[in-house]
Amino acid sequence: MKDRIARHMIESALADGRLRPGGVVVEASSGNTAMGMAMVAVEHGLRCVMVVRRQTSREKLDCLRAMGVELVLVDGELPPEHPESYNRKARELAASIPGAFFPDQHNNRANNEAHYLTTGPEIWRQMDGRIDFFVCGIGTGGTISGVARYLKEQNPGVRVVAVDVAGSVFTDYFRTGTPGVPRRYLLEGLGDEELIACPEFERIDEMLQVTDSEAFLAARDLARSEGILAGGSSGAALWGVRQVAARLDRPARIVTLFSDSGTRYLSSIYNDDWMRKHGFLPEAEAGAPISSRP
Known part of the structure; x- marks a missing residue:
């Protein structure tokens, strides 16, 4: 999914001169x-510098290095206002590099615009316009906001459900107008520790909040029951779909997105030792087939 925004942003910047060839x-x-940016950067002969939390999965970091990305690792537990935190560091680096x-x-x-122009129309076409719910994780907010805008323009009755992660500030803000207090979480790609500008909360009808454990176990279940090896944010989306489906009183068409590959998490959520270490996997369930679980 992220290659769409990478292409849209980089090629727009090249076209209007904000980014020069070889920049x-x-x-x-x-x-x-970062993976999407790296792909487009290689295509256009650009240098790519990515600020990534040190806690990011080893597989992702190895993939980025293999593609020539210059990684700047930061402590993901630093508060957002700290000058060495994730977003602040990237802004500082950009200002310092000619x-x-x-x-x-x-x-x-x-x-958001990238998904309004691409992902939204693609979903509408594939579903022949027959959509009741769109359930999607919320990280930067670009995917859910862009798709929601397009779908609701076609049919205002489409209900948009965001899946946030416990520890993120988004859910409290959506429900009360006041950001929650951020807490540490392990799920990559969803939520944030501060309010950001991309989420268009007014386009979202409902926001659910998933725990790390619920997202990771849903991802593992998806692999074993459907043969789809996806990441933790996809597990969160599946969990959200199940919440919506469980309360339906009529047949409905629910659309969701599985936006990341599980191959990037083989050392974490698909590793029984890692799952047990963090208290997500009871001893009896490690490696057990789905049919043997309660």
């Missing part, structure tokens, strides 16, 4: 946007 792209990313372009995926609504 530098600097961004803060949990890994998936010719650098900072797409700012968290605050630049070109992120």
